[in-house]
Structure formats: C-alpha cells, structure tokens
Amino acid sequence: MTTGGVITFHGLTTQDPAMRALFRIVEKVAREDVPVLVRGETGAGKELVAHAIHALSPRAAGPFRAINCAALPATLLESELFGHARGAFTGAVKDTPGHFQAAHGGTLLLDEVAELPLEVQAKLLRVVETRTVLPVGGRDPIPVDVRIVSATHRALRQEVEAGRFRADLMYRLRVIPVFLPALRERPGDVAVLVRRFIAEANPRSRRRIDDVAPAALAALEAHDWPGNVRELKNALAYAYAIGDGPVLQLDDLPPEIARPDGSGDAPDAARADEAAALRAALEAHGGSRDRAAAALGVSRVTLWRRMKKLGVTP
Ligand SMILES: Nc1ncnc2c1ncn2[C@@H]1O[C@H](COP(=O)(O)OP(=O)(O)O)[C@@H](O)[C@H]1O
Ligand SMILES: [Mg+2]
Known part of the structure; x- marks a missing residue:
C-alpha cells in the first residue's frame, strides 16, 4: 500500500525515511539465513520486523515462533526453549518439545534476549553451535533447523561489558544488527499512525471518529512516547472509550498526553x-x-x- 509517501511494510506503517531504509535492509537480510538482532525501544515494532524477516525468507512456509526471554525464570525458560523429557521434573508426564523444535524449518524470535540468564545463555550457545537441542532431562540431542531473530531494547555490547551477556553468544546472534527508531524520532509518523488506527478502529467501535482536533493532534505530536506505537494504540483506545462525537478532542486523550508537565498551565x-x-x-x-x-x-x-x-x- 502506498499513498503519498506513506507505506505499509508487513504491518509497519510509516512515512519516515529511516524506516524505509530499514525495510530495504530487512528485505535483503531476510533472504540470507543469518541471525538478525533487532534493537529498538519497547513498542517500536520489533516483533513486526522479526515477522517480516520470516515472511520474506525462504522459511516463510515454516513456523514462526516467539518467546519472551524476560518473562520466565531460568529453569522454566530452559524447558520452554529446549523442551523437556518425561520425568525431568515433577509434572513432566511426557516428552514435550520446546520452542526450538516447534520452530523447526522456520524462525524463532528471542524477544528481550538481553534478559536471558547467564546459565541459559550457555545452553543457547551450545544449541546455536551444534544445531541440536538437548531437552531438559533428555539424553539425546535433537537436530533443529531454526533461524534465530533476536530483539532487545538494550545495547547488547554494554551488557557484555557489564558481564551480563556472553560475548561469544552476542557475536552469534548479532551477525546482522538492525536498528528500529523510536516513534519520537520519526516526525510525521504520529499523524500517519493516528489515521491508520482510526481507520482500523472505526468499523469495530461504538464511536466513529472522522477528524482529530488540532489541539489533540498537537498534544499527540508533542508527546514523548516512551511506549512508542503500542502506547499510541492504547491512547487511541482510551479516546474511543472515554470520548464521544466524531472529532477526537484533547480531553479524550489520557491525562499524561493531554496535560503533560511543563506545558499549558503547568x-x-x-x-x-x-x-x-x-x-x-x-x-x-x-x-x-x-x-x-x-x-x-x-x-x-x-x-x-x-x-x-x-x-x-x-
Ligand atoms: N509502524 C507500525 N505501524 C503499525 N503498527 C505498529 C507499528 N509499529 C508497531 N505497531 C504495533 O504496535 C504494537 C507494538 O509492536 P511490537 O512489534 O510488539 O513492538 P516491540 O516488539 O518492539 O515491543 C503492536 O500492536 C504492533 O502491531
Ligand atoms: Mg515486543
């Protein structure tokens, strides 16, 4: 879809030149079977980028799996990633494949990869090097053919310097680093995304928004968006729930956006x-x-x- 400088690339809508450049990189690296590390703030679209890499790759017909490495303690994470054998721990009633096996022939997104506990990092390195997984409590390594895409909001190199991330694993995962700019670094994208999300929300909402009041748009454009596109989506969901009438007003927006410190009466x-x-x-x-x-x-x-x-x- 192209309309006056606005493009949508695998679900990512933008008019920003740096984003367009990123899409061209994604198109190229998708074809090569190399690990990609996507760096960007939370809500900036890292998961969509990872999925685009999968969809444009020769593995597109295979599975796409994602796991959030920040969400689980080490032992559970290991079992989720590598699977476990029957009897490996209480409740392990049958052999259970992990995400690596589930993503066989496809792509695995390791989201928030910098949060991986060091002991899991060691095991992940082994998987990457041997292209086999050893399920928790299992005896035989199982061959896996998985393309890894990792995502993080951190500078992995700094994590390495701080001793929280293995350098050898960083080099394995970050063969191609790609950077996703934050929403506040893409002037013009707020208005573009507001239009897209309104067009999407109107048909499935009680409220129908036809226009955005200038004061509301100004507040949206002035906001810092620490939660990036996810936060913008949520702000519009708030406006649909709180406000009435066909014009999105300043007062329909969440207070931190409508009345930030340091502006207005402040x-x-x-x-x-x-x-x-x-x-x-x-x-x-x-x-x-x-x-x-x-x-x-x-x-x-x-x-x-x-x-x-x-x-x-x-
Ligand atoms: N450029 C974009 N255009 C449209 N939707 C987007 C864009 N970037 C992110 N989103 C949406 O914002 C939300 C957060 O994106 P996600 O890829 O999960 O971010 P991250 O993985 O970086 O936290 C998702 O609902 C996603 O569909
Ligand atoms: Mg995410």
Whole structure:
C-alpha cells in the first residue's frame, strides 16, 4: 500500500525515511539465513520486523515462533526453549518439545534476549553451535533447523561489558544488527499512525471518529512516547472509550498526553521552579531564612509560608 509517501511494510506503517531504509535492509537480510538482532525501544515494532524477516525468507512456509526471554525464570525458560523429557521434573508426564523444535524449518524470535540468564545463555550457545537441542532431562540431542531473530531494547555490547551477556553468544546472534527508531524520532509518523488506527478502529467501535482536533493532534505530536506505537494504540483506545462525537478532542486523550508537565498551565513545573529558587537562596545564605528572604525580596513570613507549601526544608 502506498499513498503519498506513506507505506505499509508487513504491518509497519510509516512515512519516515529511516524506516524505509530499514525495510530495504530487512528485505535483503531476510533472504540470507543469518541471525538478525533487532534493537529498538519497547513498542517500536520489533516483533513486526522479526515477522517480516520470516515472511520474506525462504522459511516463510515454516513456523514462526516467539518467546519472551524476560518473562520466565531460568529453569522454566530452559524447558520452554529446549523442551523437556518425561520425568525431568515433577509434572513432566511426557516428552514435550520446546520452542526450538516447534520452530523447526522456520524462525524463532528471542524477544528481550538481553534478559536471558547467564546459565541459559550457555545452553543457547551450545544449541546455536551444534544445531541440536538437548531437552531438559533428555539424553539425546535433537537436530533443529531454526533461524534465530533476536530483539532487545538494550545495547547488547554494554551488557557484555557489564558481564551480563556472553560475548561469544552476542557475536552469534548479532551477525546482522538492525536498528528500529523510536516513534519520537520519526516526525510525521504520529499523524500517519493516528489515521491508520482510526481507520482500523472505526468499523469495530461504538464511536466513529472522522477528524482529530488540532489541539489533540498537537498534544499527540508533542508527546514523548516512551511506549512508542503500542502506547499510541492504547491512547487511541482510551479516546474511543472515554470520548464521544466524531472529532477526537484533547480531553479524550489520557491525562499524561493531554496535560503533560511543563506545558499549558503547568502547575507542577512552576512549583518545582519555585522550590528550586527557594533552596538555592537558602543554600547561598547558609540556611539563614532572614537573609534568604531579603535576597528574594520577600518577607520572612512569606518565605516561611512558601517553604511549607512546597515542602522545602533549609
Ligand atoms: N509502524 C507500525 N505501524 C503499525 N503498527 C505498529 C507499528 N509499529 C508497531 N505497531 C504495533 O504496535 C504494537 C507494538 O509492536 P511490537 O512489534 O510488539 O513492538 P516491540 O516488539 O518492539 O515491543 C503492536 O500492536 C504492533 O502491531
Ligand atoms: Mg515486543
């Protein structure tokens, strides 16, 4: 789909040049059977990128599996990844394949790979090197043919330097590193995505939105989006649930987007500024309230009242 600079690539909608460049890289690396590491903030679309790599690869007809390495403790993670043999632990009533076996002939996404416990990293390295898995409690290694795509919001190299990630595994997984820019780094994409999500939501919603009020769009564009596209989707779901009428209004948006600190009346920012000024004056005068008040040009009583209101102690 192409409309006036906006493209949708395997579910990723954008008009951003860096995203387009990323798509071209994805198209190329998908064809090669090499491990890819996708780095990007949470909600930026890493899973969609991983799926695109699978869909464009010769493995497209095979399975695509994803596992979140941050979600489970080490022992469970091992069993989920590599499977377990009957009797390996209480409740292991039959041989159970893990994600590696389930992804045989296809692609396995190791999501939040930087969170893998070190002991699991050692086992994963063995799998990558031998192309076999040894299920927990199992005796015989099972050959697996799996293309690994990893994703993380962290700089893996820094994790290696901090001793939390094995360097040898990093080199195995990060043969092709690709970087997914955050939503706040793609000016114009907020408006594009708002339009896409409204078009998607209208047919299945009680509310029908035909337009976005300029103040609402301005607030959406000014927001920092720490949760990226996922957060934007949620903000629109909020607007559908909270607001009425065909125009999405500023008041329909979650408060942190509609009324962020430091804009509009910004009482919090103003209070913080005043508190900082009081502290600075007190510090400059060795904690003397008389002299701090004189320096600020207010009475001693006024200074005391403001200190109390703002929770400032000398
Ligand atoms: N460019 C995009 N266009 C449309 N939807 C997107 C885009 N990027 C992310 N999404 C959607 O946002 C949500 C989060 O994306 P996901 O790939 O799970 O992010 P991550 O894996 O980086 O946390 C998903 O619902 C996904 O479909
Ligand atoms: Mg994710």
